[in-house]
Amino acid sequence: MAHRPGFVLEVDRSTPPTLFHHGEGFRLEKLPIGSRVVYPSEALSPLKHPDAAIREALLHPVDMEPLPALLKPGMKLTIAFDDVSLPLPKMRRPDVRQRVIEAVLDLAAEAGVDDVVLIAALALHRRMTEAELRHAVGDRVYDAFAPRGLLYNHDAEDPDNLAFLGETDKGEEVEINKRAAESDLLVYVNINLVSMDGGWKSTATGLASYRSLRHHHNVRTMQHSRSFMDQHRSELHSSNWRMGEVLRKSGIKVFQIETTLNNDTFPKPFDFLQKREWDWTARDRASYVAVSKSLERTPSRLKRSIFQSIEAPHQMTGVNAGDVEAVHKLTTAKVFEQQLVPVSGQTDILTMGLPYICPYNVHSIMNPILVMCLGLGYFFNLYRGKPLVREGGVLIMSHPTPWEFHPVHHPSYIDFFEQVLADTTDPIEIEKTYEKSFAEDEWYRHLYRTSYAYHGVHPFYMWYWGAHALQHLGGVIVVGGDPKAVRRLGFKPASTLRDALEMAEDVVGRHPSITHLHNPPLLVADVS
Amino acid sequence: MKALVFERSLPRFAAAKVAGALAPGRGAGPGPLRLKDIDPPSLGAGWHRVRPRLAGICGSDLSTIDGASSRYFEPIVSFPFVPGHEVVGDLDDGTRVVVEPVLHCAVRGVDPLCPSCALGATNRCERVAFGHVEPGLQTGFCEDTGGGWSTSMLAHDLQLHRVPDDFTDEMAVMVEPAACGLHAADQVREESVVVLGAGTIGLTVIAALRAEVIAVAKHPVQRDVARSLGASTVCDPGEISGVVRRRYRSMMVGTQLTGGAPAVVDCIGSAASLQQALELVAPGGTVLVVGMPSTVSIDLTGLWHREVRLEGAYAYTHGEFERAFDVVRAKELGRLVSATYPLDRWKDAIRHAAEAGRRGAIKVAFDLRNEKERN
Numbered sequence: 001m002a003h004r005p006g007f008v009l010e011v012d013r014s015t016p017p018t019l020f021h022h023g024e025g026f027r028l029e030k031l032p033i034g035s036r037v038v039y040p041s042e043a044l045s046p047l048k049h050p051d052a053a054i055r056e057a058l059l060h061p062v063d064m065e066p067l068p069a070l071l072k073p074g075m076k077l078t079i080a081f082d083d084v085s086l087p088l089p090k091m092r093r094p095d096v097r098q099r100v101i102e103a104v105l106d107l108a109a110e111a112g113v114d115d116v117v118l119i120a121a122l123a124l125h126r127r128m129t130e131a132e133l134r135h136a137v138g139d140r141v142y143d144a145f146a147p148r149g150l151l152y153n154h155d156a157e158d159p160d161n162l163a164f165l166g167e168t169d170k171g172e173e174v175e176i177n178k179r180a181a182e183s184d185l186l187v188y189v190n191i192n193l194v195s196m197d198g199g200w201k202s203t204a205t206g207l208a209s210y211r212s213l214r215h216h217h218n219v220r221t222m223q224h225s226r227s228f229m230d231q232h233r234s235e236l237h238s239s240n241w242r243m244g245e246v247l248r249k250s251g252i253k254v255f256q257i258e259t260t261l262n263n264d265t266f267p268k269p270f271d272f273l274q275k276r277e278w279d280w281t282a283r284d285r286a287s288y289v290a291v292s293k294s295l296e297r298t299p300s301r302l303k304r305s306i307f308q309s310i311e312a313p314h315q316m317t318g319v320n321a322g323d324v325e326a327v328h329k330l331t332t333a334k335v336f337e338q339q340l341v342p343v344s345g346q347t348d349i350l351t352m353g354l355p356y357i358c359p360y361n362v363h364s365i366m367n368p369i370l371v372m373c374l375g376l377g378y379f380f381n382l383y384r385g386k387p388l389v390r391e392g393g394v395l396i397m398s399h400p401t402p403w404e405f406h407p408v409h410h411p412s413y414i415d416f417f418e419q420v421l422a423d424t425t426d427p428i429e430i431e432k433t434y435e436k437s438f439a440e441d442e443w444y445r446h447l448y449r450t451s452y453a454y455h456g457v458h459p460f461y462m463w464y465w466g467a468h469a470l471q472h473l474g475g476v477i478v479v480g481g482d483p484k485a486v487r488r489l490g491f492k493p494a495s496t497l498r499d500a501l502e503m504a505e506d507v508v509g510r511h512p513s514i515t516h517l518h519n520p521p522l523l524v525a526d527v528s
Numbered sequence: 529m530k531a532l533v534f535e536r537s538l539p540r541f542a543a544a545k546v547a548g549a550l551a552p553g554r555g556a557g558p559g560p561l562r563l564k565d566i567d568p569p570s571l572g573a574g575w576h577r578v579r580p581r582l583a584g585i586c587g588s589d590l591s592t593i594d595g596a597s598s599r600y601f602e603p604i605v606s607f608p609f610v611p612g613h614e615v616v617g618d619l620d621d622g623t624r625v626v627v628e629p630v631l632h633c634a635v636r637g638v639d640p641l642c643p644s645c646a647l648g649a650t651n652r653c654e655r656v657a658f659g660h661v662e663p664g665l666q667t668g669f670c671e672d673t674g675g676g677w678s679t680s681m682l683a684h685d686l687q688l689h690r691v692p693d694d695f696t697d698e699m700a701v702m703v704e705p706a707a708c709g710l711h712a713a714d715q716v717r718e719e720s721v722v723v724l725g726a727g728t729i730g731l732t733v734i735a736a737l738r739a740e741v742i743a744v745a746k747h748p749v750q751r752d753v754a755r756s757l758g759a760s761t762v763c764d765p766g767e768i769s770g771v772v773r774r775r776y777r778s779m780m781v782g783t784q785l786t787g788g789a790p791a792v793v794d795c796i797g798s799a800a801s802l803q804q805a806l807e808l809v810a811p812g813g814t815v816l817v818v819g820m821p822s823t824v825s826i827d828l829t830g831l832w833h834r835e836v837r838l839e840g841a842y843a844y845t846h847g848e849f850e851r852a853f854d855v856v857r858a859k860e861l862g863r864l865v866s867a868t869y870p871l872d873r874w875k876d877a878i879r880h881a882a883e884a885g886r887r888g889a890i891k892v893a894f895d896l897r898n899e900k901e902r903n
Contacts, residue, residue, distance in 0.1 A: 415774055418771075419770065437774065443779050
């Protein structure tokens with residue numbers, strides 16, 4: 001059966017309550033009559049034979065020779081792949097990366113290539129654990145490469161294993177993983193969950209150092225990316241593309257493989273989350289009640305572990321290989337086919353329910369900074385054309401926002417939250433006053449390199465990710481959040497959606513237009 | 529005359545200790561402190577009657593009231609005594625004065641002076657239990673002199689400091705605590721320092737320091753004032769470890785910082801604060817104890833291994849007391865007086881002082897200006 005596209009519903013008397021994600025829980029909210037709800041598209045049909053499609057892509061790439069023609073005995077081959085931040089939630093085995101990497105390795109073996117290294121392209125994210133690597137690349141690949149030190153996490157702070165390639169015409173320094181830079185062929189394996197992913201961002205960001213990343217992961221870039229889901233209006237992408245040009249000119253041959261997934265996000269018993277409320281069957285309603293009630297009585301730690309164990313039934317909808325830019329065009333079109341929803345006009349108030357996960361809390365805690373990043377960074381930027389909410393409008397997000405941090409994964413976040421945000425929430429001031437000291441802190445550097453910590457500068461990037469929204473919005477209200485944590489973020493807490501809407505009226509005036517982003521499954525609002 | 533009198537009564541000491549352990553300031557109810565009518569104190573030549581206008585309630589007073597003070601003090605106080613050593617009052621001729629309460633050799637008529645007094649370090653006087661005055665390390669702990677929590681007390685010529693005309697009573701009553709802060713600040717030689725505690729003493733230390741200050745403050749009002757007094761960073765007690773680690777570029781071994789602050793000034797004096805100070809100070813650094821401690825149990829392994837110096841800072845010299853007027857004026861410390869009470873409401877006053885931070889206050893004082901007996 002063909003999927004139903006995303007659409008905009010206008011709430012009337014017969015509209016059932018609307019589902020809001022709320023961390024490791026949900027809320028059903030009755031939106032005022034006349035409100036709009038933007039629903040995502042249903043899942044696209046997956047590729048019937050994904051392994052065959054992958055092989056086909058490798059043998060018939062776009063604007064590039066077939067992969068077998070690029071593989072020669074004695075050559076140095078590096079396969080880089082997206083890290084634990086993709087996809088969300090993690091997908092059921094076999095992960096797409098495993099399928100693709102196995103196919104590439106088969107061809108490499110056939111060609112007699114024996115100098116092969118696999119690198120998790122994690123930039124300044126935390127290192128992947130063995131379990132996470134096994135999940136991504138599969139046991140067979142892991143066991144063949146990791147014990148011999150041929151499968152490892154990229155280290156953006158290892159001066160001995162970084163290669164400086166030069167500067168872009170705008171003076172941006174390009175420094176990436178030395179092994180990748182010195183290989184005869186660099187194969188990059190992507191999972192393009194959203195349109196921001198992939199392209200030159202894969203290599204120029206995923207394999208880069210702080211020295212290089214700081215040129216596009218900064219406030220100015222983010223404020224000039226409108227949005228970073230739209231490559232053509234994204235300074236983040238422009239910078240990465242300029243860096244890609246430096247990579248190309250320095251002779252690095254990149255064979256890009258990009259895969260797309262459908263919107264099949266939640267397995268049973270959470271599959272009601274991806275249905276429209278009026279489509280809920282009696283069983284779905286029972287599931288909602290049962291899940292919600294039991295979650296209410298579940299300690300937060302256990303709740304977190306239940307949610308983090310969710311494995312999405314995502315299936316592959318497309319795979320393209322070859323030249324970076326040519327491949328990325330096809331990929332972006334496929335992502336938009338799944339996620340783009342036309343929306344007419346902006347809104348005074350945008351509501352959204354934030355789920356339990358974002359790219360940076362896999363097997364971890366969604367701390368308040370990540371709540372900000374998910375809401376104002378990611379969800380706010382899920383638009384093409386204009387932001388869903390008008391300039392000076394109000395964003396209402398629903399999330400418990402606990403004052404809680406994962407001490408191993410997010411040590412610098414704790415200090416950022418306690419020390420930096422206590423002083424200022426202004427991204428420009430934060431960048432100017434604090435970034436360098438965090439980025440160059442030896443302790444954070446040590447933890448990033450040897451433990452499982454995000455880089456010292458990472459919480460800054462999370463804050464910068466929301467810089468465009470902070471500049472654009474007239475106010476941010478968090479429903480059901482820890483008031484102290486919410487205030488530390490510079491936002492206003494509200495107990496209920498009704499309270500939040502009343503508070504928002506103080507900013508946008510009486511009788512505001514309201515739009516709810518019914519997300520995830522993911523959607524990108526194409527706002528005219 | 530009307531006075532709050534602290535009497536020697538073992539059952540009441542015990543009751544105060546129990547009540548004080550339940551909640552700070554609760555020792556006032558069952559303890560040895562009582563509002564009484566007593567004869568005014570009298571001493572010989574050189575002593576003057578002072579009629580207190582404002583008299584502050586200090587942390588050491590609260591500790592005494594709650595039965596939490598060390599037995600160390602027993603031989604250097606004399607009972608019954610009238611507390612109150614932060615005093616601005618009037619002489620009989622109407623001159624407004626602040627009392628410098630240390631009862632050192634010269635005040636006691638001890639001749640020759642002890643070695644410390646001979647050097648001008650009257651705060652280290654070795655004769656506070658000798659001479660023609662009953663034992664008492666300070667006015668407010670001595671039977672003979674009386675104290676500020678009354679309508680009349682005595683002060684020696686050498687203890688009197690005329691209050692400048694531009695000083696309000698609130699400013700004047702802050703001179704004594706400011707002198708404590710100044711004395712502690714004078715001992716800090718480092719250019720960067722952590723100050724634990726932002727009650728009155730912590731804040732006066734911050735006000736007097738000429739170094740980069742990282743302050744630990746528990747309550748919002750303390751944080752605001754600490755910033756206004758010049759602290760460059762102010763944080764909650766639970767955040768200080770992270771702040772120090774980052775500021776001084778320390779690594780960590782387990783939960784222990786490898787480096788730390790060159791100096792930590794402990795203005796609390798509890799076991800927890802002393803332990804925290806030892807955890808925050810850099811190897812070879814100094815922990816300066818300004819808040820009055822008592823019997824504490826702490827792990828000194830780090831002090832030994834990291835060669836940390838543990839120093840005390842008590843009271844002030846005469847010169848520092850003089851200079852404290854300038855600190856009060858420059859830093860507008862009169863604003864630290866948050867609430868005043870008449871003597872009749874002494875239990876409310878003590879409760880308020882004991883819960884000052886939580887209740888948004890800093891210095892609580894008795895206001896004697898409207899006492900009938902005084903006027």
